[in-house]
Amino acid sequence: MKARISLLLGSLSAALIAFALASPRVVAADKVDPVADAKAFQNFFFQKFPTVKHEDFVNGPYSVNEDMKRQWKEKEEFPPYEFALDAGKEMFSTPFKNGKTYADCFPNGGIGIRQDYPYFDTREGKVVTLELALNRCREANGEAPYSYVKDEMASLTAYMAFTSRGKPMNIKIPDDPRALEAFENGKRYFYSRRGQMNFSCASCHVQSPGERIRAETLAPALGILNAMPIYRSEWAGMGTTSRRFVTCNSQTRAVPLEPQADEYRDVEYFLSYVANGLPISGPGARP
Amino acid sequence: MNATTLPHPTRRLILQGAISVALIGLGNLPFGTAHAAANDKYPEEAFRQKSEADAIKALYGKTAEPSDKIKLDAPEIAENGGVVPISVTTTLDKVTSISFFVAENPSALAASYRIPDGTIPAVANRLKMAKSSNVVAIIEADGKLYSATREVKVTVGGCGG
Amino acid sequence: MASSIRVRATNNGDVTEVQALIQHPMDTGLVKAPNGELIPAHFIQELKFECNGKDVFVANWGTAISKDPYVKFSFKGARKGDEIKISWTDNKGGSDTTTAKIA
Numbered sequence: 001m002k003a004r005i006s007l008l009l010g011s012l013s014a015a016l017i018a019f020a021l022a023s024p025r026v027v028a029a030d031k032v033d034p035v036a037d038a039k040a041f042q043n044f045f046f047q048k049f050p051t052v053k054h055e056d057f058v059n060g061p062y063s064v065n066e067d068m069k070r071q072w073k074e075k076e077e078f079p080p081y082e083f084a085l086d087a088g089k090e091m092f093s094t095p096f097k098n099g100k101t102y103a104d105c106f107p108n109g110g111i112g113i114r115q116d117y118p119y120f121d122t123r124e125g126k127v128v129t130l131e132l133a134l135n136r137c138r139e140a141n142g143e144a145p146y147s148y149v150k151d152e153m154a155s156l157t158a159y160m161a162f163t164s165r166g167k168p169m170n171i172k173i174p175d176d177p178r179a180l181e182a183f184e185n186g187k188r189y190f191y192s193r194r195g196q197m198n199f200s201c202a203s204c205h206v207q208s209p210g211e212r213i214r215a216e217t218l219a220p221a222l223g224i225l226n227a228m229p230i231y232r233s234e235w236a237g238m239g240t241t242s243r244r245f246v247t248c249n250s251q252t253r254a255v256p257l258e259p260q261a262d263e264y265r266d267v268e269y270f271l272s273y274v275a276n277g278l279p280i281s282g283p284g285a286r287p
Numbered sequence: 288m289n290a291t292t293l294p295h296p297t298r299r300l301i302l303q304g305a306i307s308v309a310l311i312g313l314g315n316l317p318f319g320t321a322h323a324a325a326n327d328k329y330p331e332e333a334f335r336q337k338s339e340a341d342a343i344k345a346l347y348g349k350t351a352e353p354s355d356k357i358k359l360d361a362p363e364i365a366e367n368g369g370v371v372p373i374s375v376t377t378t379l380d381k382v383t384s385i386s387f388f389v390a391e392n393p394s395a396l397a398a399s400y401r402i403p404d405g406t407i408p409a410v411a412n413r414l415k416m417a418k419s420s421n422v423v424a425i426i427e428a429d430g431k432l433y434s435a436t437r438e439v440k441v442t443v444g445g446c447g448g
Numbered sequence: 449m450a451s452s453i454r455v456r457a458t459n460n461g462d463v464t465e466v467q468a469l470i471q472h473p474m475d476t477g478l479v480k481a482p483n484g485e486l487i488p489a490h491f492i493q494e495l496k497f498e499c500n501g502k503d504v505f506v507a508n509w510g511t512a513i514s515k516d517p518y519v520k521f522s523f524k525g526a527r528k529g530d531e532i533k534i535s536w537t538d539n540k541g542g543s544d545t546t547t548a549k550i551a
Binding site: 305306327334337369370371374389392393396397399400401403405407410411413414415416 | 476509522545
Binding site for chain 2: 067068070075105214236
């Protein structure tokens with residue numbers, strides 16, 4: 001109990017420190033500076049875990065816990081997402097009823113492009129995630145959209161991530177005030193406390209990565225989305241980025257949003273942007 | 288223990304209820320042949336036993352002695368009780384079977400492997416563990432039983448990752 | 449429908465290492481579905497690997513094997529290109545079989 005209280009108290013200051021470290025020069029509070037934010041965010045983790053190789057942060061809790069890393073490596077010999085990956089590959093190459101395929105909806109036929117998502121669509125004025133783009137592709141071709149949280153959506157994104165493995169996350173913020181605003185909204189969502197436990201995303205994943213909360217080791221926020229989608233042993237199955245956000249909210253006893261709500265899209269934009277340069281590692285396996 | 292420390296209060300109840308259900312449920316299954324590790328039959332009887340000692344007895348009809356020629360590899364703390372990677376290797380000769388027991392599971396016997404001539408006496412698999420428990424590997428070599436034991440801590444999942 | 453069995457078998461001179469992953473719920477019969485009803489036990493009981501007409505590995509499993517079971521073992525006497533036959537049967541009478549060439 002004591003640990004939890006100090007965690008609660010500590011996390012606010014840690015969040016502040018994270019950004020203080022980042023911006024030695026004084027930045028006006030109303031100025032949005034994603035480049036500086038990303039640098040600060042990465043440096044915070046690099047300094048907190050000086051022995052972890054930078055590209056290892058995309059391996060979640062395994063990057064910061066040796067015993068777990070060993071179990072993970074054994075699992076990776078024949079990973080549990082293998083079936084989803086195969087299913088995704090088959091779905092991806094199977095034409096819709098109108099004869100078109102997913103490849104027709106994406107740059108480069110959808111292969112090796114995971115690192116470019118989410119992107120800011122300047123026509124729509126909003127963030128578009130890979131999951132959203134996949135369902136829009138389906139609907140544009142007369143197919144019903146899939147559930148955002150698991151099953152087919154997880155299989156499809158697993159395959160698309162797999163074809164992009166090793167490519168550095170490459171999120172762009174176009175010269176558009178709405179894009180900056182989306183980034184800023186995502187950042188605000190990430191650091192805002194909510195729910196009965198009064199946790200922010202950062203309470204766990206910035207303040208306490210590598211620590212245990214109840215039974216489980218928390219993953220660092222840096223690179224956390226690079227591994228999506230993931231097979232979680234706890235779920236006994238696959239889940240998407242949407243599923244991860246929804247369950248994070250419900251586990252801290254906040255009210256989850258609808259998958260692909262604006263706030264989730266924005267927080268995905270923020271979290272992906274600050275992981276720019278780190279490799280795509282999805283699909284991942286997690287406890 | 289109050290509500291805040293247990294985001295999934297129902298899970299534990301299910302596990303507790305599960306044990307009695309297991310006994311009732313498995314009671315319907317037909318009886319198997321005792322000491323089945325020696326032959327081809329599925330060792331139904333051994334899988335029905337609750338305790339490790341009874342399961343070993345049902346499977347082999349004898350008891351095992353600890354051996355330092357067995358290397359049982361298991362995590363100190365399982366990242367998730369549903370998927371615990373466990374493997375065993377041995378330098379013992381004339382191995383004919385390898386079995387895994389999780390002492391605290393509702394039924395202790397998890398797996399029994401037949402090792403024919405020419406197969407290396409080593410197995411890796413992934414087991415479910417209901418809670419923290421000793422994991423025991425039994426190796427049958429030249430008609431005798433040898434064992435190795437390791438404790439694996441299991442914490443019920445609920446948050447994080 | 450794709451096979452429920454994934455196999456990797458690699459020969460390294462004398463020894464062939466085999467890894468298999470099988471898609472199966474491995475329900476214990478102890479877990480309740482969201483509607484409150486128990487999900488009946490459904491699990492693989494026997495998994496067999498044969499090579500050149502001979503059993504090389506036989507697994508008897510209970511419900512404590514993880515969902516989508518994994519197993520790894522090694523055996524002697526086979527060569528690259530030889531075929532391994534893998535088959536399983538479960539407690540509800542379900543089964544599947546596949547073959548894989550040793551690489």
